[in-house]
Amino acid sequence: MTRLLIVDDDEDICTQMKWALGRDYELLTVGDGADALAAFTAVRPTVTLLDLGLPPRPHEPEEGLAVLSAILALDLLAKVIVVSGQNDKQNAIRAVGAGAYDFLCKPIDMDELRLVLQRCVYVAELEQEYRALQHTVRADSFEDMLGASPPMQAVFDFIRKVAPTSAPVLILGESGTGKEMVAQALHLRSQHAGGPFVAINCNSIPENLLESELFGHEKGAFTDAHTQRKGHIETAAGGTLFLDEIGELPVPVQVKLLRFLQEKCFQRVGGRQEIQSDARIVAATNRNLQESAASGKFREDLYFRLAVVVLKVPPLRERGDDILMLAKAFLHNYGGEHAKPGLTFAPDVLRALTAYRWPGNVRELQNRVRRAVIMADGKRVTAQDLEMTDTLSILPPQTLKEARETVEREMVKEALRRHMGKVTAAALELGVSRPTLYELMEKLGIVRESS
Ligand SMILES: Nc1ncnc2c1ncn2[C@@H]1O[C@H](COP(=O)(O)OP(=O)(O)OP(=O)(O)O)[C@@H](O)[C@H]1O
Ligand SMILES: [Mg+2]
Numbered sequence: 366m367t368r369l370l371i372v373d374d375d376e377d378i379c380t381q382m383k384w385a386l387g388r389d390y391e392l393l394t395v396g397d398g399a400d401a402l403a404a405f406t407a408v409r410p411t412v413t414l415l416d417l418g419l420p421p422r423p424h425e426p427e428e429g430l431a432v433l434s435a436i437l438a439l440d441l442l443a444k445v446i447v448v449s450g451q452n453d454k455q456n457a458i459r460a461v462g463a464g465a466y467d468f469l470c471k472p473i474d475m476d477e478l479r480l481v482l483q484r485c486v487y488v489a490e491l492e493q494e495y496r497a498l499q500h501t502v503r504a505d506s507f508e509d510m511l512g513a514s515p516p517m518q519a520v521f522d523f524i525r526k527v528a529p530t531s532a533p534v535l536i537l538g539e540s541g542t543g544k545e546m547v548a549q550a551l552h553l554r555s556q557h558a559g560g561p562f563v564a565i566n567c568n569s570i571p572e573n574l575l576e577s578e579l580f581g582h583e584k585g586a587f588t589d590a591h592t593q594r595k596g597h598i599e600t601a602a603g604g605t606l607f608l609d610e611i612g613e614l615p616v617p618v619q620v621k622l623l624r625f626l627q628e629k630c631f632q633r634v635g636g637r638q639e640i641q642s643d644a645r646i647v648a649a650t651n652r653n654l655q656e657s658a659a660s661g662k663f664r665e666d667l668y669f670r671l672a673v674v675v676l677k678v679p680p681l682r683e684r685g686d687d688i689l690m691l692a693k694a695f696l697h698n699y700g701g702e703h704a705k706p707g708l709t710f711a712p713d714v715l716r717a718l719t720a721y722r723w724p725g726n727v728r729e730l731q732n733r734v735r736r737a738v739i740m741a742d743g744k745r746v747t748a749q750d751l752e753m754t755d756t757l758s759i760l761p762p763q764t765l766k767e768a769r770e771t772v773e774r775e776m777v778k779e780a781l782r783r784h785m786g787k788v789t790a791a792a793l794e795l796g797v798s799r800p801t802l803y804e805l806m807e808k809l810g811i812v813r814e815s816s
Contacts (some may be wrong), residue, residue: 366389366390366391367389367390367391367411367412367486368390368391368393368408368409368410368411368412369386369390369391369392369393369410369411369412369413369414369482370393370394370395370401370404370405370408370410370412370413370414371392371393371394371395371413371414372394372395372396372397372398372400372401372413372414372415372416372419372432373394373396373414373416373448374396374397374416374418374419374420374423375416376396378416378471378473379394379396381473381475382394382414385475385478385479386478386479386482389479390482393408393410396419396420397419397420397428398419398428398429398431398432398435401413401415401419401432401436402432402435402436402439405436405439405443406439406799406800406803409440411444411486411489411490412444412445412446412466412482412485412486412489413436413443413444413445413446414445414446414448415429415432415433415436415445415446415447415448415465416429416447416448416449417429417430417447417448417449417450417453417456417457417460418449418450418453419432426449426453426456426459426460429447429449429460430456430459430460430463433445433447433460433463433464433465434463434464437463437464438807439803439807441464441812442489442492442496444466444485444486444488444489445460445464445465445466446465446466446467446468446469446481446482446485447460447461447465447467447468447469448468448469448470448471448473449468449469449470449471450470450471451470451471451472453470454468454470457469457470466485466488467481467485469481505690505782507521507524507550508524508546508549508550508553508554509546509549509550510543510546510547510550511687511690511691511694512684512687512690513686513687513690514683514684514685514686514687516679516683516684517679517684517687520547520676520678520679523676524547524550524551524554524676525554527551527674527676528550528551528552528553528554528555529554529555529556530674531555531556531557531643531645532673532674533626533645533646533647533648533670533671533673533674534548534551534647534648534673534674534675534676535611535647535648535649535650535654535671535672535673535674535675535676536548536647536648536649536650536675536676536677536678537649537650537651537654537675537676537677537678538649538651538677538678538679538680539651539680539724539726540651540725540726540728541681541725541726541727541728541729542678542679542680542681542726542727543678543726543727544609544649544651544678545564545607545609545649547649547676547678548562548564548605548607548609548647548649549562549607551605551647552604552605552607552645552647555605555645557603557604557605557645559603559604560601560602560603560604560605561600561601561603561604561605562601562604562605562607563597563600563601563604563605563606563607563644564607564609565578565579565597565606565607565608565609566609566610567608567609567610567611567612567613567614568609568610568613572615575614575615575618576615576617576618576621576634577590577594577596577633577634578596578597579596579597579598579618579621579622580596580598580599580621580625580631580632580633580634581593581594581595581596581598581599581633581634581636581640582594582596582633582634582635582636583633583634583635583636585635586633586634586635586636587634587635590634590635593633594633595633596633598625598631598642598644599640599642599644601642601644602642602643602644603643603644604644604645605644605645605646605647606644606645606646606647607647607648607649608646608647608648608649609648609649610649610650610651610652611648611649611650611654611671612650612652612654612657612662612663614663616664619663619664619667620664620667622646622667623664623666623667623670625642625646626646626667626670626671627670629641629642629643630642646671648671654668654672655668655672680723680726681723681726681727681729681730682721682722682723685719686719686778688718688719688723688730689715689718689719689775691727691730692710692718692730692734693710695730695731695734695735696708696709696710696734696737696738696746699734699735699738700738702738703738703739705738705741707744708738708741708744708745708746709744709745709746710745710746711745711746711747711748712768712771712772712775713748713757713763714746714747714748714751714753714757715771715775716757716760716763716771717748717751717753717756717757717760718730718751718753720756720760721753721756733751733752733753734746734751736750736751736752737750737751770808770809773805773809774809774811776795777791777795777802777805777806777809777811778811780794780795781811781813786813788802788803788806788813
């Protein structure tokens with residue numbers, strides 16, 4: 366049965382409610398604010414019916430409003446219906462402004478109450494289902510890519526959406542942000558997932574070879590062409606061709622690629638035969654391709670063909686706590702590889718990691734952690750191991766209180782993450798009571814869903 370908490374110091378009203386609602390709800394009645402909070406924490410009612418005028422000042426709304434905000438601090442989505450005196454509608458409206466679900470004025474019309482309750486329970490259940498669903502859908506990783514931050518979750522959503530289409534995708538992002546991983550994820554989530562994923566870097570192949578690398582060549586097409594050879598567009602048939610650093614593509618090859626994108630066919634170098642390939646093209650660049658197109662360095666028509674769908678991979682510095690999540694994952698992996706398990710970061714390192722600008726993004730983080738694992742003496746990885754003492758030195762000094770909070774925040778988040786947001790289990794692991802953990806979460810501004 367749905368749990369209902371009734372907070373009212375008027376015993377007659379409590380009795381009246383029991384009569385009216387006892388059959389449909391599991392009722393719990395309390396008479397003051399302190400009991401209300403204890404009961405709320407203990408039973409987590411679906412709906413709380415809260416009288417605004419509570420002792421010690423039953424004619425003022427302050428106590429009721431304080432209880433309301435304390436309940437919402439414990440659970441932002443808690444459903445509280447406030448009950449106010451007849452002449453106190455103003456305060457009831459204030460309460461709704463402060464987060465109450467609805468209000469009723471005394472004397473309470475029981476039919477109206479039943480109706481409001483039904484609707485409120487319905488909304489609460491929907492929200493609960495939604496929350497549960499969010500938990501299963503919003504994982505911290507996607508096709509080997511780690512990321513819980515909103516910008517990375519947006520990238521994952523975007524990939525889910527565009528992967529199944531065969532449209533070309535242009536991936537933009539600073540170096541080391543994970544563009545190739547995104548391309549792979551697009552492949553793995555596409556209808557071509559069973560086919561090959563072929564990656565070529567347009568910058569690392571000499572200009573005169575690039576055309577034949579991409580499109581292949583016939584025997585005798587040029588001096589070294591002793592045999593016929595298939596190009597990457599052909600070998601990627603049924604799969605995905607990833608063209609990294611597309612901005613470096615020489616203009617003659619751009620023309621040929623454009624034709625392939627338009628007509629799905631091409632000729633090998635030195636050949637006449639029209640060859641078909643259904644390879645999906647995914648391109649990436651860390652340059653401003655639009656600018657290159659505008660200034661004539663890159664063909665505008667090709668740009669528009671490639672950029673039907675554009676996916677921007679955010680720089681690491683914009684990913685909030687993902688930085689720490691990635692750092693820890695790399696520490697764990699490399700620690701294992703170098704037979705140094707159980708390494709942790711010193712607390713001041715965590716601050717440096719988040720404050721640093723990461724011009725080389727995830728790749729730089731990976732390299733620094735790899736090096737630090739090798740350098741680390743003992744169990745703690747220091748700023749020195751990471752070559753980040755400069756970053757640390759420009760950070761404002763931390764008070765003891767801030768340092769304590771940094772550590773607490775880390776530990777609470779970790780525990781919640783490990784137990785998938787389950788507060789009871791996390792509290793047990795941390796050796797504190799459930800209410801204490803809730804208090805800590807409130808103090809540190811930790812929201813369960815996003816951890
Ligand atoms: N979200 C992520 N989670 C885990 N590892 C990641 C993530 N993003 C990138 N990496 C790792 O970081 C490194 C760089 O990624 P990737 O090569 O995909 O980036 P890039 O943008 O293509 O880099 P570049 O501009 O240098 O070509 C790789 O080793 C990759 O495994
Ligand atoms: Mg790359």
